[in-house]
Amino acid sequence: MTYRLRFLSLLFASLGILTISRAQTPLDGLMMPKGEICVALMYEQGTWDRYWEGSVVRVNQNIGTFTRQMGMPMIVGGITDKINVILSLPYVKTSASAGQLAGVQGIQDLGLSVKAIVVEKTLGKGKLTGFTNLSLSTPASNYLSDYMPFSLGFGANELGIRGIGLYELDKGPYFRASYSYLHRGITEAERDFYYADGAYYTSKMDVPDAFLSQVTLGSWMFNKKLRVEASLTTVRSTSGDDIRVYSMPQPTNKVDVDRIEGFAQYYFGSKRSFGIIASYHHLFSGRNMGQFSGYGLGLTYQFKALK
Amino acid sequence: MRNLMKKYNYVPLLVVLFSLGITSCMEDLPRYNEFTGYEFSSLDPNAGQWKLVLHSSPEQIALASPSATGSAELLKELEDVKARSKNATAAQREAVAYWTNNPLVRWNEIALELATKYNLIPAPNPDGTYPVPDPTNPSKYPKFPYSHPPYTSRMLAYLSVAQYDGLIMAWHYKYKFKRQAPYQLDTQIKSAYEANGLYSYPSDGAVAAIASRDVLTAMFPLEKDYLAQKAQEHLESLLVAGIHVASDLEAGQLIGAGVAKTALARASTDGMKNAQAPKAISDSIKNAAKARFGWSWENQETPQRLVGLVPLFGRVRLWNVPNVEAIRPGPPPAPGSPVFQEAVSELKRYANTLTPNQRRIANFWNDGLNTYTPPGHWNRFAKEEVVANKLNPVRTARVFAYLNMAIMDAGVGCWDAKYYYHYPRPIQTIAGFKTILGTPNFPAYTSGHASFSGAAAEVMAHFFPGNAIQFRKWAEEASMSRIYGGIHYSFDASAGLTQGKQAASFAIAKAKLDNAE
Numbered sequence: 001m002t003y004r005l006r007f008l009s010l011l012f013a014s015l016g017i018l019t020i021s022r023a024q025t026p027l028d029g030l031m032m033p034k035g036e037i038c039v040a041l042m043y044e045q046g047t048w049d050r051y052w053e054g055s056v057v058r059v060n061q062n063i064g065t066f067t068r069q070m071g072m073p074m075i076v077g078g079i080t081d082k083i084n085v086i087l088s089l090p091y092v093k094t095s096a097s098a099g100q101l102a103g104v105q106g107i108q109d110l111g112l113s114v115k116a117i118v119v120e121k122t123l124g125k126g127k128l129t130g131f132t133n134l135s136l137s138t139p140a141s142n143y144l145s146d147y148m149p150f151s152l153g154f155g156a157n158e159l160g161i162r163g164i165g166l167y168e169l170d171k172g173p174y175f176r177a178s179y180s181y182l183h184r185g186i187t188e189a190e191r192d193f194y195y196a197d198g199a200y201y202t203s204k205m206d207v208p209d210a211f212l213s214q215v216t217l218g219s220w221m222f223n224k225k226l227r228v229e230a231s232l233t234t235v236r237s238t239s240g241d242d243i244r245v246y247s248m249p250q251p252t253n254k255v256d257v258d259r260i261e262g263f264a265q266y267y268f269g270s271k272r273s274f275g276i277i278a279s280y281h282h283l284f285s286g287r288n289m290g291q292f293s294g295y296g297l298g299l300t301y302q303f304k305a306l307k
Numbered sequence: 308m309r310n311l312m313k314k315y316n317y318v319p320l321l322v323v324l325f326s327l328g329i330t331s332c333m334e335d336l337p338r339y340n341e342f343t344g345y346e347f348s349s350l351d352p353n354a355g356q357w358k359l360v361l362h363s364s365p366e367q368i369a370l371a372s373p374s375a376t377g378s379a380e381l382l383k384e385l386e387d388v389k390a391r392s393k394n395a396t397a398a399q400r401e402a403v404a405y406w407t408n409n410p411l412v413r414w415n416e417i418a419l420e421l422a423t424k425y426n427l428i429p430a431p432n433p434d435g436t437y438p439v440p441d442p443t444n445p446s447k448y449p450k451f452p453y454s455h456p457p458y459t460s461r462m463l464a465y466l467s468v469a470q471y472d473g474l475i476m477a478w479h480y481k482y483k484f485k486r487q488a489p490y491q492l493d494t495q496i497k498s499a500y501e502a503n504g505l506y507s508y509p510s511d512g513a514v515a516a517i518a519s520r521d522v523l524t525a526m527f528p529l530e531k532d533y534l535a536q537k538a539q540e541h542l543e544s545l546l547v548a549g550i551h552v553a554s555d556l557e558a559g560q561l562i563g564a565g566v567a568k569t570a571l572a573r574a575s576t577d578g579m580k581n582a583q584a585p586k587a588i589s590d591s592i593k594n595a596a597k598a599r600f601g602w603s604w605e606n607q608e609t610p611q612r613l614v615g616l617v618p619l620f621g622r623v624r625l626w627n628v629p630n631v632e633a634i635r636p637g638p639p640p641a642p643g644s645p646v647f648q649e650a651v652s653e654l655k656r657y658a659n660t661l662t663p664n665q666r667r668i669a670n671f672w673n674d675g676l677n678t679y680t681p682p683g684h685w686n687r688f689a690k691e692e693v694v695a696n697k698l699n700p701v702r703t704a705r706v707f708a709y710l711n712m713a714i715m716d717a718g719v720g721c722w723d724a725k726y727y728y729h730y731p732r733p734i735q736t737i738a739g740f741k742t743i744l745g746t747p748n749f750p751a752y753t754s755g756h757a758s759f760s761g762a763a764a765e766v767m768a769h770f771f772p773g774n775a776i777q778f779r780k781w782a783e784e785a786s787m788s789r790i791y792g793g794i795h796y797s798f799d800a801s802a803g804l805t806q807g808k809q810a811a812s813f814a815i816a817k818a819k820l821d822n823a824e
Binding site for chain 2: 246
């Protein structure tokens with residue numbers, strides 16, 4: 001049963017980075033057993049009314065409050081007890097409360113992630129587990145990335161490599177830390193000249209790579225019917241330019257994020273096959289990024305597909 | 308435990324493979340037009356007799372005769388060139404490759420990059436007012452200049468005209484004095500470019516370097532040091548490349564400085580400094596339109612910009628169009644009229660059902676803030692044509708000069724119409740209308756994109772008739788792009804295109820009589 005719970009929580013942990021620009025890969029330390037499948041439907045909404053232009057805070061009354069909504073179906077499958085596969089396909093909608101620029105909506109990026117246990121070890125009154133994870137995501141529609149801040153995503157392939165460590169006490173509390181390198185490819189603009197600390201004569205834009213690190217404190221409660229977590233996530237782009245003064249952002253920007261989040265999950269139904277989740281996130285500092293705050297809701301259903 | 312590790316020992320291997328994948332898919336993105344020097348399709352030996360734009364005679368800037376072949380002075384200069392070529396650093400060799408034997412392309416590129424760098428609209432003050440760049444204090448926010456499309460069109464016109472007159476003079480003296488190039492005078496010196504036998508005194512490259520440096524420094528005062536460094540690098544490359552000696556450069560610099568001075572003297576009195584009119588004058592222009600036509604344009608931003616972009620650019624001195632009224636179109640259809648309603652229906656239709664190709668066209672031609680603007684976009688096309696057609700520097704300068712005079716004339720005509728008719732934008736007349744492009748801070752009629760592009764396409768079609776169909780198609784596309792983007796009515800675009808073509812016809816008529824054809 002713990003596997004089921006763990007695997008469900010794998011979904012929830014992915015909530016954290018959704019507001020950065022895309023639905024992405026699991027950062028947690030949980031696995032599901034062989035032959036089991038979980039389907040999930042997630043909803044998330046984030047808003048900001050100020051953003052960082054480089055490191056300077058800017059309020060733009062021609063945007064007012066910016067809203068980003070996302071609905072995401074997700075499937076997780078246990079290939080073996082030690083290898084899981086995760087598929088996701090978010091639908092994103094953006095809009096601004098002021099100004100004349102049109103919002104957009106559509107399918108964002110298809111995400112595929114494979115996660116494996118590499119270390120398992122009893123340590124003191126708990127267990128230490130190490131994971132690695134490889135993820136790939138690719139734009140699943142012809143959305144225009146060079147229409148920021150409204151664009152659905154950054155419009156490039158992303159390859160992620162992660163290391164995750166989890167220490168879980170038998171009584172329920174746990175600590176988790178992860179470190180990821182996210183390599184982003186090239187996105188295609190519809191103009192063939194742009195400025196990013198100098199002129200570029202091409203429609204190709206290099207989306208900066210990033211390091212993502214996360215630390216989480218959590219605990220199981222009420223006979224493992226409830227789980228609560230608090231996380232701190234930081235994203236640091238390894239290159240990129242700043243948004244120019246009172247100008248539009250673009251996919252070449254150096255995006256940094258510092259975010260706190262909390263979530264809770266509750267299981268119900270016979271065999272606890274259903275789960276609901278709720279989360280909250282807040283960006284407390286950043287660079288070339290809107291100061292998002294928002295919440296997420298989700299519904300999950302887990303079943304044994306293969307014996 | 309051991310079993311487990313064994314089972315998953317391919318994981319590190321995968322990581323390594325992915326890492327290799329990462330490095331192999333990195334690529335260098337082009338920062339400038341990647342071409343090397345080329346063999347000129349013609350040397351235009353008679354270019355010294357072409358008609359100057361701002362000067363009356365090619366000897367208006369006097370040059371002394373160069374030292375004779377075999378003279379001690381020249382031999383010493385040749386030794387210097389030989390030493391420089393031999394001892395050139397890697398950076399100096401790179402500079403030779405970068406500048407090429409048609410460095411006008413590079414100077415035009417530098418101009419476009421600076422236009423982009425300075426094309427940022429002022430942000431509001433905390434009290435809701437907007438600051439204006441101050442040319443007497445250029446580093447104070449908002450930095451001077453705000454290189455919007457009219458500013459950029461004018462900058463490019465003065466740059467190109469100065470280069471053109473300077474190169475006509477250079478050609479005149481080249482064929483008057485007939486001094487052979489270093490690689491001809493001394494067999495130990497090799498030309499880094501095609502050895503075309505063009506006479507070397509004065510250096511055409513030095514003319515371009517100094518004329519460009521001086522005009523651009525006046526247009527972008529905060530870039531003084533950067534431009535001086537670029538010019539220095541360029542001058543040095545002319546010696547390292549083995550195509551000029553020091554006295555060629557000195558003579559070229561003299562001409563370059565002289566033509567820039569003439570061009571900047573004209574610029575200082577062409578009316579541009581009054582173009583960003585104060586609110587009182589801006590209001591009187593608006594009220595005059597309201598009284599005449601019954602409508603007026605209002606900026607829709609928050610906080611509202613109370614003065615549009617350069618209301619008096621329509622009064623700036625023209626190059627080839629006799630007066631601005633000569634290319635002023637008739638009035639646009641009144642808001643609410645059937646023609647207007649039809650245009651609005653079209654805009655709503657595009658907003659609801661824009662095809663991917665229409666969206667691409669809207670974005671490709673957007674050329675808005677933080678870009679080189681439509682005049683820059685057409686200069687980029689011209690640059691590519693110049694290289695494809697292997698034009699020599701003086702013929703290149705001619706293309707840029709007539710192109711940019713026509714573009715600026717079209718812009719002046721367009722801005723005259725914009726503020727004479729003061730026609731509201733779609734976001735003002737259509738309640739709740741949303742667009743995929745930002746609406747600029749000036750009235751709708753006529754479309755600047757259409758006007759600039761109509762003029763540019765006609766001049767390009769004249770100089771490169773083989774691609775005339777392509778240029779005109781681009782101009783049509785640029786005009787349509789603003790309708791797809793929701794920021795212009797179709798009548799703004801059609802009137803602008805016609806206006807641009809009219810502006811170009813005056814430039815082309817002049818070009819036909821300048822002895823170059």
